[in-house]
Amino acid sequence: MRVVNVEHLTKVYGHRLNRVTALNDLSFHIESGEFVGVMGPSGAGKSTLLNLIATIDQPTSGQITVAGQELTKLSDSEAARYRREDLGFIFQAFNLLPDLTVADNIILPQTFVPPVPGDLDQRLQHFADLLGLRPLLTRYPEQLSLGQRQRVAAARAMIGHPDLILADEPTGSLDSMAATELLSYLAKLNLEEDVTIMMVTHDAFTASFCNRIIFIRDGAYFAEVTRRSTRQAFFNSIIDMEATINGGDRRGEAYPH
Numbered sequence: 001m002r003v004v005n006v007e008h009l010t011k012v013y014g015h016r017l018n019r020v021t022a023l024n025d026l027s028f029h030i031e032s033g034e035f036v037g038v039m040g041p042s043g044a045g046k047s048t049l050l051n052l053i054a055t056i057d058q059p060t061s062g063q064i065t066v067a068g069q070e071l072t073k074l075s076d077s078e079a080a081r082y083r084r085e086d087l088g089f090i091f092q093a094f095n096l097l098p099d100l101t102v103a104d105n106i107i108l109p110q111t112f113v114p115p116v117p118g119d120l121d122q123r124l125q126h127f128a129d130l131l132g133l134r135p136l137l138t139r140y141p142e143q144l145s146l147g148q149r150q151r152v153a154a155a156r157a158m159i160g161h162p163d164l165i166l167a168d169e170p171t172g173s174l175d176s177m178a179a180t181e182l183l184s185y186l187a188k189l190n191l192e193e194d195v196t197i198m199m200v201t202h203d204a205f206t207a208s209f210c211n212r213i214i215f216i217r218d219g220a221y222f223a224e225v226t227r228r229s230t231r232q233a234f235f236n237s238i239i240d241m242e243a244t245i246n247g248g249d250r251r252g253e254a255y256p257h
């Protein structure tokens, strides 16, 4: 099943004399259960794309369909429901509430709209187990490492069983060990929970945990790379494509061990 379908998406910012085409006739799709990375040089349009899929902004033309819903046709209240129920978000800044425990932070999105689902505690325990958070549920965010905080954000994104998780540089604030751990957890969630993930990243190592990378440049589709064997081989093909897209050569960059 197709979870995301982007067709001829164009976004122009500004007015007549000061126009920036952030996305330019971009088309691609993501199937259910995929873990897709979006890469491209600075200014390529990655954040714009995330904002449009999150319905934070509206396209100038073209269509985005997520889980069968054409986003431009949603009313404000339908868009709010879509963001709450169909999407999960993992950002570089974890956006945890400092006065709530880990458990309360995870279930927070589910408690905004009553009635609170009856199986919520069961789901909390399930995702706490999957993400190695069970012993931390009664702690507060400041009592956690940065990597643990991002795992809490991942559990919060998962708790409502969204159709799509949008991750924006989720490892940006983490050291390489915590980043590797988080990415292994995301890959596990993708595999075991069959959740579809779309992740924007600048980092080839982070991207190597995906199954497929879509490269965009100047707001348009440039190329894609699909993982066919080991993560290291995938990392190498990502580096090669980055060299091509940047017109330079970064081949030979070390794969972190």
Ligand SMILES: Nc1ncnc2c1ncn2[C@@H]1O[C@H](COP(=O)(O)OP(=O)(O)OP(=O)(O)O)[C@@H](O)[C@H]1O
Pocket: 013, 014, 020, 021, 022, 040, 041, 042, 043, 044, 045, 046, 047, 048, 049
């Ligand atoms: N609100 C805005 N008004 C005008 N131009 C904008 C706006 N937001 C983004 N842009 C422009 O649109 C283009 C795409 O920006 P976007 O932030 O989507 O790129 P990006 O790929 O996410 O870049 P980075 O990797 O640096 O975060 C850029 O040229 C940017 O300057």
